[in-house]
Amino acid sequence: MADDKDSNLILPDNLPGLNAWKARRHLLDTKDLSVEEVDALISVAKLCKNIHSKGRPPLTVLSHKVVGNLFYENSTRTRSSFELAARKLGASVLNLDIRMSSVAKGETIEDTARTLVSMGVDAVVQRHSSSGSAHKLAELLKDEVHVLNAGDGWNAHPTQALLDLFSMQETGKAIKGRKVAIIGDITHSRVARSNIWLLQKLGAEIHVAGPPTLVPVELDSFGVTVHEKLEPAIKDADFVIALRLQLERQDEGLIPSIGEYKRLYRLDHERIKRCKADVRVLHPGPVNRGIEITDDLVDDSKVSLVNLQVANGIAVRMAVLYLLMYDGEDS
Known part of the structure; x- marks a missing residue:
């Protein structure tokens, strides 16, 4: 990993839970996260918050990656937070406007996701009104891209829970x-x-x-x-x-x-x-x-803690994207 402290993240090699994140492909809910993975994420979120709060230019750790935002429900905080988090890590972001896309013409979720993969995205951030839709997408795409659940029906919203935890711990x-x-x-x-x-x-x-x-x-x-x-x-x-x-x-x-x-x-x-x-x-x-x-x-x-939660959402989502997507290559 690059060692420019002002442009990239430096993590201790022995950080507990780090290897589990390296083996993980998706973030679909909080049920299957180990305590070690949660602790590792919070440690990375602290570093990300420090970088973000100091107004530094974007990092380069994900400069060769593309994140696709696929939101079937309205969202201000979560979508904007994921987009800013990805850009802060140097990633390119593709925002699919569902109202203007082929979805409005009846295209299925599966076909839309396949289209994003064909465009070269490395991760799909999805919000959908159907419970279990994120799991279905992950099963469909398997190891082709990372799937991050930004909320699926009544089922799960993992990054919200993680940022809530981070905000609680900061007290x-x-x-x-x-x-x-x-x-x-x-x-x-x-x-x-x-x-x-x-x-x-x-x-x-x-x-x-x-x-x-x-x-x-x-x-x-x-x-x-x-x-x-x-x-x-x-x-x-x-x-x-x-x-x-x-x-x-x-x-x-x-x-x-x-x-x-x-x-x-x-x-x-x-x-x-x-x-x-x-x-x-x-x-x-x-x-x-x-x-x-x-x-x-x-x-x-x-x-x-309402305003703190909004601010911490960026740091937590930076941490999630980094832990799932960083492959050791910097630009």
Whole structure:
């Protein structure tokens, strides 16, 4: 690896988990990540954040690589974050506009992916509304390209969980033994699933709360403590993750009304007094201000990690792209 400290990453050769990343082809969810792989990724993310925050020119470690963004759902943070992360590593980025592509004419996901491969992309970052679509794409493309899951239906959103973890750790708290409360629509949340898989792996105690219609009853069989009411879920919590409420859930009859949801589950300064004194609040965004969290709590930098999460998304996605794609060649 090049040793120009201002243009490339320098990792210790004995970094635990590094060999596992070298053998890994895809990032589809957090379930199959080992603790060592997670630790390695966080170590690389710290280096990437340091480089990114200092405003240095792009690195050259992926200057011979092409990353294709294939987003079938709207996204601001994730798509922009992946694009900036790839460019910061020196990669070229191909953004496929689904509305203007052959997909709008009925082309299948498989054919679109094959087209990207034929164009010479080295990795595909995909977001799709169908759960399991990232696994299907990885099986189709096998070892031809790397597949990174940027969210598939209700199933998984691994880089969101990883950036949430990174943000939690930056508060100085070790995750093992910490109480993490996840509040809201658990059933339809890929963010909740990926966080539960990841944080439990690292020894966190997970509590969830939300309307009974939006919380899977089987969660308790996976070691998650389920509450119908907010208060016991957040009592003495170290971290609270508020999930975005899809407003159409009211039309589907899954919640009585937005007003009732706010009355029972909205986070505010008064309610978080039940948490640890140094509690931190997270949200995957975009925030429905005043519904999941009050405006003043979102904007309270002493408590809210929301802006930090956005910033850390770039560093974490730089780390993921680097660990999956770097092959020892620099320009």
